[in-house]
Amino acid sequence: MSPLAPAPQSMVVRLGFMPLTDCAPVVAASLLGFAEAEGLRIKLSRETSWATLRDRIAVRHLDAAHMLAPMPIAANLGLTPLTDRLVVPMALGCGGNTITVSATLWSAMKAAGAPTRLEAAGTARALAEVATMRKRRGAAKLVFAVVHHHSAHQYQLAYWLAAAGIMPNRDLDIVVVPPPLMPDALAGGQIDGFCAGEPWGRIASLAGTGRVVTTNVAIWRASPEKVLGVGKIWAEENPDRLSRLVRAVHKASVWCDDPANRTELAGLLARPEIFDLPVAVLRANLERRIALDDGQEATVDGFLNFAAHAATFPWSSHAAWFYSQMVRWGDVAPSSEGYERARATYRPDLHRAALAPLDVPLPTASAKIEGALAAETAVPSTTGRLSLGPDRFFDGGVFDPERLEAYLEGFPLKSHPAR
């Protein structure tokens, strides 16, 4: 890419991120020339909490951020301060999380018949058995950690637990721990397990203090994970800059998916100002390798997907699914206005407008039935050919966003509705 004159102030985008492997597209867009090719300069800002990323966008310290997929929805629903200030013009891929338990809990789960190769149903059943035995003995409840309440992790973990009959916060406590502190909290016995983005499961596994038991793609094959959250007013005032940003991050996402670029990408992420971790750990993540125990590894197909199968497309049915789980677990009282507000947070229209000049095949639909595809399937697209990957839930659940109530009624375990 040819060196360009520095972008004028009007073409600067202030973008926040948290150090997790899936920040790769925004980091690559900023540091490898994708932004410059769009006439933009991205000023990266590493933050220490998701809450602060969100609040800094709301008060316009930042224009955009690498964000937990349900977080902008929760903010727009008024579950957190400074409501109705975020829009989501693109997703930042799917997959990438592991559920990791302590070595002690893993022994108990193995004794209860847990499968060793990351299967979601069998590991959840074994965990349920351990939890029941502990209850009978009068032992303390197990404690699992997630990264934020309004995170894909929280809803994936709760979905996985509940499918095996474990009621979150009744049979097992869920707490929040910052991702980089997860391995230490596990080793120190403050928590018995966690659901977090890589590399933190791998690090616990390599230290011998934890065992990855399943992944978010085993729970939901195409589970959405992070999004690009953008200030609503900023997006309205700067439509051109927003389109350039979406194009730059989309091109970077395609680049991140290419196996030929993994070594370079791992090196980029390992830098002190991004992760400050060994390159080998990050490269293993990018190669979709999960550390098991006794030095064994499993390569999980589709574990981390940045761009393939329209992975950057902000499906309104993804927003709808997160809303369904917020209602299920009593985070929000159900209402048709709330449902509409949640779905409208994701903006397929902005995505299509931004990528129109690139001739990228995009789905013509903005929502789909989630969990219906057993195999790769061709779908109608704006241009060229597009296929979506398999997207099954491990318990066979199917979510039709037009039938929210029926979907919620189908869950035997749920919290009392929020007031």
Add this chain to the structure above:
Amino acid sequence: MGDRALHILIIDANRIRASIIEEGLMEAGGARVTVVDDTTGLMRRILELDPDVIVIDLESPNRDALEHMFQVSRAAKRPVAMFVDRTDDASIEAAIDAGVSAYVVDGLKKERIKPILDTAIRRFRAFERLRLELDQARSELTARKRIERAKGILMRTRGLAEEEAYALLRSTAMQQNKRIVDIAESLITAAGLLGGEDG
């Protein structure tokens, strides 16, 4: 809720900043203030202390854990609102802008909270100003030391008097349109490379 003294909890890993905020809140009067640092076991401490208002550094990695506790506590006996009043965006923005975030128990009157927030913001800003001045003073001191060292090298290697050595540094800086400390820095590095000085 009656008009008993409010219990304010300050969570800040920076002890000095925390005590500056604490002092401000005590001076404002009518409040009981507790300070805890930002470490493990924090959530349990908060449950024990049961504060009315929590003031926390925006940079704290524990903010996500706090928000989880509040989301879960909606169902509990004492719901905690995220902020003063959903309509009072200006106060929230001012706080975040200054680098603090505050969480308040539901049902507290805006008039009782606003002075607390305002004081916290003012004190937080004052501390940041102090820190900036301190950093500046420190870097000036370092600069002076580097210049002394460069002068010493010139005096030894070129047999110059102290004033001559300084004059040479100054004129070189002027010619190259650089700061004296930058010239001193280059000279120290060069001397280190040439082996005459340990750098």
